[in-house]
Amino acid sequence: MRWIQNILNRLRSLFRRNNAEQELGSELRFHLERQIEEKVAEGMTPQEARRAALREFGGVEQVKEECRDTRRVNFLETLLQDTRYGLRMLRKSPSFTFFAVAVLALGIAANSAIFSVADAVLVRPLPYRDSNRLVVVMEDASAYGFPHDTPSPGNFADWKLRNQVFENMAAIPYGGFFNLTGDGNPEELAGKKITANLFSLLGVSPALGRDFRPEDDLPGAPHVAILSYGLWLRRFGGNPQIVGKEILLNYEKCTVIGVMKRGLQFPDRETELWVPAQFSKEDLSNHGSHYLLVFARLKRGISLKTANANLATIASQLEKEHPDSNAKVGAFAIPLREEVTGDVRPAVLMLVGAVCFVLFIACANVANLLLSRATGRRRELAMRLALGATRARLLQQMLTESILLSLFAGFAGLLLSLWGTKFLASLIPDGLAPMTGTGVDGRVLLFSLVVSFATGILFGIIPAWHVSRFQLTFSLKQGGGQSGVGSGGHRLRDALVICEVALAIVLLAGAALLIRSLQNLYHLDAGFRADHVLVMRTPLPRPKYEAVARRRAFYDQVLAQVESLPGVVSAGYTTWVPLTNDGGATGITIEGRPEPASGNLLIPNVRVISKNYLTTLRTKLIEGRSFERGDAEGKLPVALINQSMAKNYWPGENPIGKRFKLGTYREKSLWITIVGIVGDVHQAGIDVPARVEMYLPYEQQNFGYDPEYLAVRTSGDPMALTETVRQQIWSVDKEQPVAGMMPLEDLVDENLASRRMQASLLGGFAGLALLLVTLGIYAVLSFAVTQRTQEIGVRVALGAQPRDVLRMIFSQGFKLFVMGAAIGLAAAFVLSRALVHLLYGVSAYDPASFAGVTILLAAVALLACYVPARRATHVDPLIALRYE
């Protein structure tokens, strides 16, 4: 029971603090008065008695403090008291408070925003059941230039049948656009064909209706589809009656059997619709066409290593069984997570590092300010010590103040990061847990809170520890003095500035390297000019355009009409414009060469184009001639090849006039004559070198894929012509969908988007660091000038010139800069190695970048030195000497 009483007492003293204070005062006063009375009774005068009594009693305030200590709800009450006091202190110096909160808020905001990305990319499991058992299976066709190749259906079928390591395997064939007609506007939807077991393999199920069943996946089964939640809401108003209804997909009736659960984006963000793949028997025995994405679920307890060993065994069996198609084709699995996040992982790790640096710099800055302030508050603190406060108590109070600051900053930072995460969402690759609407959830909130606390302790502990240590008598004697430097405080401040400079150099160097990489990429000759080019797709629906003659007629007419438009320079059709397909390859056999050993098949990329396509993209003709009007059906079959193909397949020979055919040695197909060599075009990415590649005229070839991309070179803004071009297409076929109209430059931007994002983020953080360091140097020197006013006054009085004073302050500031820069450059030299994968065309030790950022920081440091140094030269010795 006693402990209840104890708590009650403590609580009472907490809430009736004023009362308790009064009681304590009158209790002690009563005691004193009694003592005085006694002394008077002994014959002293009242004054003498009072003095003697006080002497006997000792420090009244100290006794009071000790009494208070006994009844405190210690932690809680001191916390309340310190908080109240801290708030008062912060209110008393609003400019300091504002500055410190702003600096920290920027640091915390950067951390919170990047955290939400890092959380999604690095930490959170994928949003599927037991997602760590999910893998992607790929072919290793390194021998043909495709180390991560998309598997063929035949291989997929055999893997699925023979493996002992996977619970299940599912596939998604290449392709993915569907025309939705019927009710409402015709619309092109991104959708995927999938094997019926895909969703159950992932462990997701529809929100409405049912999943695909094996019978839906048989060739010739009735058409069925599952809608994404987003499509269901957007196009069908979220009407649950949709299940069982028929819609028109690619002009054929198709029954909606379900609506997928909310937020599922598979295999990418764009996909809005799924239909069964319905592989035919022929498909499943085709080992030569590689166009699948294959997903699998490891059996429980099977490691990735075991799975890969099993896949390798099967792959070598298949090599023997199908030497034509499978020679030198391996197979391997990688975790789905790695496949999804692989590209952004290093970038996100880099950004996490960068924001930590920014936060450290912000902390160093605020710690510095606190140190300066603490020196100013020395007298107050000495007084507290004299009145019986313990050092631990002082430490606690100072820390409370700094944590208060950082909590304010954390709140402000969280608001800032709300705005930032929207911008960052594009850093998160498809297929990861989607971020919640605003980008801030409980985890980010918690993270920010923890970071705020940690920050408060981090930047508060050094000044607090420093302050709680100084000599009582010294401080009182100094009277909060101006010349009281002797405590080593300046050394601490200097060290903090040196750290700031070093961290900033590292950030700036990293940013410089990334920005130079980006510049290199934008100025890189990728083999085509993206400016003033409008691209779009006109996928020709079947069965309407089943006949090849009809398709060719369509292309001929559209090209003729579009090219006749004012403002159009030229136009061309192609199977794929650059940056839309990494592969698109087919095997060839060169005339006059012996039958290649299996595994030595030549597989160049192929693009089927119209004759003006290459000029439209400004791809250079190096030798020979381009396609001409005469290259028509029934005439001599011709081809253009790129430089890589010329160099690789006809080394030391002139390929013009040489002949090859599509397919294997024994295949009976027409010989195709090479008539020209064109420049290499980077198809797979601005930073990905070209593969061997050939171009065939659409008039002569009936290739598996339609040349559905139309590229139009314009004299003005390409987007100004969208409507007129569309009208021309519709004048040829008024039902023809026109999709994905955009400037080709957008594709380039999109291709470089993540690099641009990385560069601009790191650049932004580096800029922030630069700003903070400037402020840091400025603050330290300003403070030093104030502290040395007297000394400067003496020097001036003894004949020092303004020049000498200027030099003195500059050298103090610059010494800090030089030490910081030296440490920073050494660190940057080591750390930039981590950036290697993010760089292009620039060494991780690029001297120009390193020198550039050092000069930049030096210039800024000089500027930060200049203002306080100027002030020092204006010191009037008369005033300075009376300054105390």
Place this chain on the structure above:
Amino acid sequence: MTKPTDLVQGTLDLLILKTIALEPMHGWAIAQRIRRVSNNVLQVNQGALYPALHRLEQQAWIQAKWGESENNRRAKYYSLTRAGQKYLKSEESNWERLSSAIGLVLKTV
């Protein structure tokens, strides 16, 4: 500002509890009584007395009430609680055991 050692503190607690076991008393009177009864040997320092009183009150061994003092002024009177009486008894016997033990050691050695 060194704190009294545990022995001293415990001893002071015992003295205070014993003193107010007779009747409620204020701080001044407690100090006076201890001094007088011990023939001026034990001088209780105020700096130790009041923190001790507050601590004992906090631990609910004694309770305080404001009342009129001998010369008609308000003073804070401390008295034993039930728990305090029990505690005093056990402390007294502890003390006797301890002091007689020390006495034995001093006599024999």
